[in-house]
Amino acid sequence: MRTRFENIAQLVTAAGPARARRGAEMQALETRTGAAVVIEGERIVAVGPHDTLRAAHPDAEVVDCGGRVLMPGLVDSHTHGIFGKPRHEEQELRAAGVGYMEIARRGGGIHSSVRDLRARSEDELFALALPRLKRLAAHGTTTVEVKSGYGLTTDDEIKSLRVIRRLQQALPLRLVPTFLGAHEIPIEYRTAPRTRDEYIALIVDEMLPHVAAERLADFADIFCEPGVYTADEARVILGAARRHGLQLKLHADELETAGAAELAAESAPSALITSPRFRRGASRRSPPARPSPRSCRGRCSSWAAPGRRPREPCSTPGPPSPSLPTSIPAPHPPSTSRSSSRWLSASCA
Numbered sequence: 001m002r003t004r005f006e007n008i009a010q011l012v013t014a015a016g017p018a019r020a021r022r023g024a025e026m027q028a029l030e031t032r033t034g035a036a037v038v039i040e041g042e043r044i045v046a047v048g049p050h051d052t053l054r055a056a057h058p059d060a061e062v063v064d065c066g067g068r069v070l071m072p073g074l075v076d077s078h079t080h081g082i083f084g085k086p087r088h089e090e091q092e093l094r095a096a097g098v099g100y101m102e103i104a105r106r107g108g109g110i111h112s113s114v115r116d117l118r119a120r121s122e123d124e125l126f127a128l129a130l131p132r133l134k135r136l137a138a139h140g141t142t143t144v145e146v147k148s149g150y151g152l153t154t155d156d157e158i159k160s161l162r163v164i165r166r167l168q169q170a171l172p173l174r175l176v177p178t179f180l181g182a183h184e185i186p187i188e189y190r191t192a193p194r195t196r197d198e199y200i201a202l203i204v205d206e207m208l209p210h211v212a213a214e215r216l217a218d219f220a221d222i223f224c225e226p227g228v229y230t231a232d233e234a235r236v237i238l239g240a241a242r243r244h245g246l247q248l249k250l251h252a253d254e255l256e257t258a259g260a261a262e263l264a265a266e267s268a269p270s271a272l273i274t275s276p277r278f279r280r281g282a283s284r285r286s287p288p289a290r291p292s293p294r295s296c297r298g299r300c301s302s303w304a305a306p307g308r309r310p311r312e313p314c315s316t317p318g319p320p321s322p323s324l325p326t327s328i329p330a331p332h333p334p335s336t337s338r339s340s341s342r343w344l345s346a347s348c349a
């Protein structure tokens with residue numbers, strides 16, 4: 001059955017080269033007026049003048065767009081959507097030139113959100129997150145990656161991921177859950193008798209198995225940054241995540257260089273590369289990432305292209321990587337239907 005969308009004030013086609021866009025190309029929306037769209041299932045079969053498509057597809061079911069804009073769905077590949085109290089006051093400080101690490105030293109930053117989230121129930125977090133995601137949908141977003149990472153205990157990380165699962169069921173959005181238990185070293189593991197190694201062991205031995213057993217996340221992410229997780233620590237956690245069948249992400253060298261770019265390059269030949277710092281780091285140690293189209297049954301395509309901001313992390317297995325990473329062990333045979341990805345994405349917090 002075909003469907004024809006008409007009465008479109010402005011159609012945004014994003015038509016252009018059949019590859020990832022670069023530079024000024026990303027500003028070209030390619031808008032049309034007087035146009036209609038015909039789809040069949042999830043596939044666009046025709047875009048053209050309204051009268052032409054009406055004549056060519058007279059039996060199509062008609063959707064009246066009411067004189068609105070029709071555009072491709074936006075994909076938000078990086079959100080920290082599960083939190084309690086917003087930290088708006090920190091935006092003012094950052095705008096005034098106070099650095100992220102200084103804000104954290106004053107008791108703000110991630111630790112502030114951690115204290116807040118731990119005191120809230122799953123129901124409360126769900127009620128807070130729901131309107132945030134509805135707002136994204138109202139602005140045209142159709143796919144959203146959502147991270148945990150403000151719990152930093154097994155129970156609180158699981159609580160956050162369960163909120164994401166409930167949101168998946170409550171919203172007509174495609175939500176992609178990411179486990180970010182390695183968002184920070186919790187305060188309680190910074191002084192004796194506890195150690196940061198014990199927290200990393202908690203992630204590896206308790207959190208990740210629990211997340212995998214409940215299938216609560218598609219991805220695992222780590223904040224690899226001086227003062228947070230070192231590249232060696234991240235390597236351990238990435239390896240464990242991969243063994244549990246999770247795909248990999250990395251907050252890589254966002255503030256300072258910590259070897260995260262090198263880690264991504266050595267771990268995933270098709271690593272998605274974002275920041276200039278990341279690209280510089282990757283280029284020193286490895287050849288540029290090769291374009292790697294990843295099919296998503298027609299709904300989207302993700303490209304691992306040099307200099308390309310990561311698009312929505314597709315959960316559909318892509319083509320095999322040229323070789324397995326050498327420093328992170330290959331995954332055990334996946335015990336679930338999820339793909340065992342061989343790529344990382346890196347992006348800003």
Ligand SMILES: [Zn+2]
Nearest residue numbers: 080251348349
């Ligand atoms: Zn982030």
